[in-house]
Amino acid sequence: MIPIASPLIGEEEKQAVIAVLESGQLAQGPRVQEFEERFAALCGVRHAIATSSGTTALLTALLAHRIGIGDEVITTPFTFIASANSILFTGARPVFADIDESSYNIDPDLIEQKVTQYTKAILPVHLYGNPCDMGRIMEIADRHGLIVVEDACQAHGASIDGKRVGSFGTGCFSFYPSKNMTTGEGGMITTDDDEIAERARLIRNHGQSQLYRHESPGYNFRMTDLQAALGLAQLGKLGKWTRKRIENAAFLTERLNNVITPQVMQGYVHVYHQYTVRVKGDRDQALQELAEGGVGARVYYPLPVHEQPLYRQLGFKDSLPVSERMSQEVLSVPVHPALTQEELVKIVSEVSKL
Numbered sequence: 001m002i003p004i005a006s007p008l009i010g011e012e013e014k015q016a017v018i019a020v021l022e023s024g025q026l027a028q029g030p031r032v033q034e035f036e037e038r039f040a041a042l043c044g045v046r047h048a049i050a051t052s053s054g055t056t057a058l059l060t061a062l063l064a065h066r067i068g069i070g071d072e073v074i075t076t077p078f079t080f081i082a083s084a085n086s087i088l089f090t091g092a093r094p095v096f097a098d099i100d101e102s103s104y105n106i107d108p109d110l111i112e113q114k115v116t117q118y119t120k121a122i123l124p125v126h127l128y129g130n131p132c133d134m135g136r137i138m139e140i141a142d143r144h145g146l147i148v149v150e151d152a153c154q155a156h157g158a159s160i161d162g163k164r165v166g167s168f169g170t171g172c173f174s175f176y177p178s179k180n181m182t183t184g185e186g187g188m189i190t191t192d193d194d195e196i197a198e199r200a201r202l203i204r205n206h207g208q209s210q211l212y213r214h215e216s217p218g219y220n221f222r223m224t225d226l227q228a229a230l231g232l233a234q235l236g237k238l239g240k241w242t243r244k245r246i247e248n249a250a251f252l253t254e255r256l257n258n259v260i261t262p263q264v265m266q267g268y269v270h271v272y273h274q275y276t277v278r279v280k281g282d283r284d285q286a287l288q289e290l291a292e293g294g295v296g297a298r299v300y301y302p303l304p305v306h307e308q309p310l311y312r313q314l315g316f317k318d319s320l321p322v323s324e325r326m327s328q329e330v331l332s333v334p335v336h337p338a339l340t341q342e343e344l345v346k347i348v349s350e351v352s353k354l
């Protein structure tokens with residue numbers, strides 16, 4: 001079976017982790033600081049703050065912006081649960097705006113209808129590695145005085161007209177093993193705002209400004225130097241891997257004509273965390289047939305957030321037809337940089353049979 005994801009861990013990663021083990025400095029230390037500096041440079045921002053996961057990056061970013069009880073945050077229902085749950089955990093209320101079916105991302109036309117006197121922020125998700133329409137989103141945010149927290153957990157290095165995601169609003173990234181680069185578990189916040197960076201650093205570490213001096217409530221959301229050493233090795237290869245993802249996607253798009261292939265807007269760099277298509281017939285049947293043909297296809301995501309049991313129990317009664325329909329029609333096939341030419345050819349031939 002051709003796997004949907006395949007983390008690439010080489011000799012460099014192994015040596016980097018062993019060096020940290022031998023140094024005796026295992027928790028947050030110099031490797032974390034170096035990883036933050038290099039990641040900030042990648043995104044073209046002044047600050048990057050490493051965290052224990054993408055989920056804790058999102059929660060920390062929202063808390064650093066003082067989002068909490070009584071606030072509303074507008075987001076997409078077509079995402080991994082952590083995007084919305086990070087809002088819930090601040091005490092604020094997620095408000096869902098439906099997606100645009102050509103990008104699978106939040107539809108800017110529908111955001112403004114959801115703005116109320118309680119709206120504090122917009123949390124767009126660059127789904128599958130394809131940037132949201134940040135021009136429109138930043139313009140809406142400016143008009144209503146809203147904060148923007150970008151969920152870029154699937155979009156390391158993606159950009160619009162050369163400007164990287166994570167540099168429009170406050171960015172949040174994940175380094176889970178299936179993502180475009182990994183630290184095992186891990187996350188990163190990116191920002192140009194000195195004050196937000198400072199608050200995020202406090203929240204990540206018990207609100208501690210000096211040893212045993214605590215300024216604010218905080219958690220232990222720190223990254224370890226072991227993770228950062230892995231991340232530094234991976235970061236050096238991210239550009240090459242991203243080019244391979246884009247090449248693999250182009251190969252598939254040129255050859256697939258019985259499914260709806262990803263659309264990329266002019267000036268956008270889609271980094272293909274996933275290569276997601278829409279099939280005409282029964283999607284679950286298609287998944288089954290691909291599995292039988294040796295292609296590890298997956299559905300991201302089979303149930304939109306507002307229809308999750310948790311959200312139904314919380315009283316969310318939204319009807320968001322595009323997200324609901326897409327969750328029945330999409331499937332993702334492998335596009336990761338470890339694919340061989342033979343595997344790419346096989347993916348084309350199996351999808352073409354659907």
Ligand SMILES: *Cc1c(COP(=O)(O)O)cnc(C)c1O
Nearest residue numbers: 053054055080082083153174176
């Ligand atoms: C992976 C992911 C997260 C959460 O990241 P973790 O590192 O797994 O906590 C959040 N949002 C999106 C869109 C993701 O893909």
